[in-house]
Amino acid sequence: MHGGHDHAGHDMGVVDGLPMADRADDRDGLRLDQLHVPLGPALVDWPAGLVLRVALQGDTLQEVRVESEGSASPYPPFWNEPWLRALNGERISQGESARRLCAAHLDSLGRFFAVTGWADMAARFRRVRNRVLAGADAAELRGLLRPLIRRAERSRTLRWLTTGLGPLTAEHARHLGVTGPALVADGDAYDRMRAWLDAAWHSAAECDDTEPLDTAQVIGPRGRVDGPVPPSQALLDALPGLLEGAEFAGARIIVASLDPDLDELAHKSTAGMTHG
Template sequence: MDLTALLLRAAAARPRVLLAAAPAAVRVRLAAERELRLRDLPEAVTPADADVLLIAGTPGPELDRAVDRLWQDMPEPRARVRASRAQDVAGALDAACAQLAEGRTRHQRRSASAPPGLPMAERGPDRDGLTLDRLHIPLGPLLADWPPGLTARLTLQGDVVQEADVRLPPPAAPPPVPFWAEPWRRAAAGERITAGAAARRRAAARLDSLGRFLSVAGWPAAALAARRLRDDLLGDAGTAAVRPRAARLARRVGRSRILARLTRGIGPLTAAEAAAAGITGPAARADGDVPARCRLWLAETLDDLGRLDDDAPLDPGRDEEPRGLPGASGRTPSHALAAVLPRLLAGAEFAAARLIVASLDPDPEELAAGAVEGARG
């Protein structure tokens, strides 16, 4: 058996999957993450260590170009598949494994005229009046454990962020009702939704954010525990099945001295600053830095897990969505979170940038839906 055949068999048996999710595809992303976990298939962090590129949802023209760049950077053998809906994920993974096993991978020539992988530096004054190299680096739009579609364009001098610009590409199609805020939107439309159902969705959303944050912080085991709890909640698990595990996770994360040392003092946001920026929800109540926001997610998740059986009607005007209350003009909570990111990123060390974004975790579906509503208005 030749080397190529051996590589194909190895890749098909347990391929590493790079997940590229569209901003308005939370349901598909969640289904993909769950399916990968059930199949014990590892998620790739970079294109260089991926065998399969799984596209979740419909990225749109601008993000399609980013997907193509990921594909170009993947080594052979490789497979590229798409799941437009949550129910398409299993079939897409089956098709990818079949492509790898049979050697029917798509080949794409890497253009010699492609732009260089590293941006060039320019000169500029730093905060102390010295002239140092300025390097422009984008984070996103398709990055592991990153809000899908979001791009933060950073200007660095040394390892310090001097400026940051945050943007999201226009949606490929009218976005759906944001998945995490769906119970509140349905209640606002007159449907009877219980407070317990809203608490379940809110707790799952915060566990989703927590999993992303812990993964960025370099704690994959705790991130996996958070994501398993998230999936169990979305699968209608009861309080007795999830609350003890969530309490253990909260103790484990909350008592971690390593995590505290790694994140202490990063991205401080006072309650007054949050109020001035129109931020509500955990980011405002935390009144502090990155670890303060993480601890509040944990505490409020435990509170919500005690409310899963609350059959009182949900009041969408008073009972908070996962990321806060909408603004008076219909501005989503995630718009306020995204708007404050440039200020929090400026002055931070580059290594801390992803932790700051993960600790606020604006929802791309909310951003996309809000952009469409703003255009209509």
């Protein structure tokens, strides 16, 4: 399952030439080597541009600092585009926004299943994502999704691998400004996966809706797109608290279960420069 985690390695002496830091006490009072390593930004099935500076003791993450790499972009983030266009006065249909929402959640699910080692399921969800973006109607999409959702929900192995990883209560999510599926999930990585499944299923049913989008409901794949900060910023703010104290083997699953989109931050940076 975790064969892709070679960026940290299990030889705690040297990783990519990085020096070993001082020794520090672990939770049992033992003196263990503390290794400082970066995760990202160029990992398979990892949010583009995300860098985590972590301190490892054994297999446990003790300290986590979030950074992002990449330049400001004048282009709106692809997954938020329908809602941003609606806020600019364009007529956007409910179906267009639902289609983008469904595809975004399927994209996140593909990444989540890939990180958990379920490559076949990741590929299947990505194929359905492509059908969504290609314009398949609601009936076809629900027919494709039904068996996949049932299979994911019935997997005992998936539940065992992801339950208890990165718990985030709704109360704490609100405190951090989270407004999307991670708030609705009110739980751990497994709960967030279930929230995506549910949202993808319901948005697939609305892909043919021609009614205009209600601009009072500008909630994109990761949360409200009309707030003071991009919705993914709140997800990034949540990461250190979810990762510190977690075992390294589960870290990538926790990150994948939030799946922040750093394109949102790049576009917000451009908007700030334009209107500053």
